[in-house]
Amino acid sequence: MDSYSLGYANIALVKYWGKKSKDPVLPFNPNISLRLDNLLSKTKIEPSLTDEDEFYINDEKQSQEEVEKITKFIAKFTPVEREKICIKSYNTVPTAAGLSSSSSGTMALVLACNEYFKLNKTAEELVEISKEGSGSSCRSFYRLAAWLEDGSVEELSCDLDFGMMVLVVNEDRKKISSRIAMERCVQTSTTFDAWVEKAKEDFVAMKIALENADFEKIGAITEENALAMHATTTTSTPSFTFLTDESYRAMEIVKTLRKKGYRCYFTMDAGPNVKVLYLKEDQEKIYEEISKLWQKKIILCME
Numbered sequence: 001m002d003s004y005s006l007g008y009a010n011i012a013l014v015k016y017w018g019k020k021s022k023d024p025v026l027p028f029n030p031n032i033s034l035r036l037d038n039l040l041s042k043t044k045i046e047p048s049l050t051d052e053d054e055f056y057i058n059d060e061k062q063s064q065e066e067v068e069k070i071t072k073f074i075a076k077f078t079p080v081e082r083e084k085i086c087i088k089s090y091n092t093v094p095t096a097a098g099l100s101s102s103s104s105g106t107m108a109l110v111l112a113c114n115e116y117f118k119l120n121k122t123a124e125e126l127v128e129i130s131k132e133g134s135g136s137s138c139r140s141f142y143r144l145a146a147w148l149e150d151g152s153v154e155e156l157s158c159d160l161d162f163g164m165m166v167l168v169v170n171e172d173r174k175k176i177s178s179r180i181a182m183e184r185c186v187q188t189s190t191t192f193d194a195w196v197e198k199a200k201e202d203f204v205a206m207k208i209a210l211e212n213a214d215f216e217k218i219g220a221i222t223e224e225n226a227l228a229m230h231a232t233t234t235t236s237t238p239s240f241t242f243l244t245d246e247s248y249r250a251m252e253i254v255k256t257l258r259k260k261g262y263r264c265y266f267t268m269d270a271g272p273n274v275k276v277l278y279l280k281e282d283q284e285k286i287y288e289e290i291s292k293l294w295q296k297k298i299i300l301c302m303e
């Protein structure tokens with residue numbers, strides 16, 4: 001029987017941007033995310049028909065570098081002596097475009113390994129394992145998640161019914177991975193310390209705003225935090241940015257809608273695509289208004 005394990009993408013409202021420690025993986029600042037149930041990865045593992053480990057995403061054979069990255073990760077929690085395997089994964093989320101495929105892919109992979117190797121790990125253990133593959137993936141196990149500086153992951157609750165859509169600027173694979181980009185910012189950004197301080201404050205304020213179901217505050221912190229994260233890329237050496245003119249145009253559209261009274265806010269991750277946060281009850285009218293101004297692709301992330 002074909003049985004796939006599912007992993008979900010998540011988008012941070014307060015970003016994780018920088019590792020305080022790589023082993024174990026610990027973030028510099030506590031961060032908070034929202035799971036996107038429509039953007040996912042499904043993965044299954046089969047015995048390899050060759051004498052090599054193999055890894056496919058959307059039926060495309062992945063590079064040797066990708067195979068090495070994935071096998072090094074699964075070696076941390078699977079039997080030392082094992083047969084060669086073939087990992088088959090399908091992403092509905094665009095791969096490596098700043099839409100969190102690393103989170104959905106890693107979550108699906110960890111669950112698929114648990115299944116295939118009959119590891120019988122508890123849910124908490126799977127969350128722990130997941131972050132060693134990709135930090136942000138530990139948050140995908142919960143609708144709203146906080147990943148703290150000591151490595152623990154907490155489920156948060158909020159009475160609001162959130163929605164998110166992506167204004168797609170570019171779905172192509174980015175030139176610099178999140179991992180390498182954040183490492184460069186940690187090592188060289190002249191504003192990195194200020195970013196960490198701000199993100200810590202944003203985390204505290206966001207938790208309160210979520211508890212109070214204060215959407216205006218949640219949105220304002222989300223935007224500010226994303227911009228502060230992106231500022232660290234331009235203050236790095238060599239300096240770089242994930243954002244393009246089209247990303248800025250998308251942000252302006254969100255601001256224009258807000259001026260017209262629509263409740264919506266933007267955020268961006270390690271890629272040019274702009275995500276719009278709103279309340280589910282407003283989805284139809286926001287989609288209608290945004291479509292008039294954004295003729296390119298729009299992805300609805302939650303049903």
Ligand code: ADP
Pocket residue numbers: 041042043057066069089090091094095096097098099100101102103104105106109176177178179269270271
């Ligand atoms: P994104 O913005 O999409 O998260 P990243 O650069 O952070 O991009 O991560 C992309 C990496 O995530 C890929 O190079 C691959 O290593 C991993 N990844 C993406 N999809 C999958 C998947 N389905 N299964 C396992 N790993 C995946």
Ligand code: DP6
Pocket residue numbers: 010011012014015016017031102103133134135136137178179269270
């Ligand atoms: C910008 O979790 O992909 O999306 O731990 O190195 O795999 P690694 O990084 P990753 O970084 C996510 C960065 C971000 C912000 C966020 O999701 O919090």
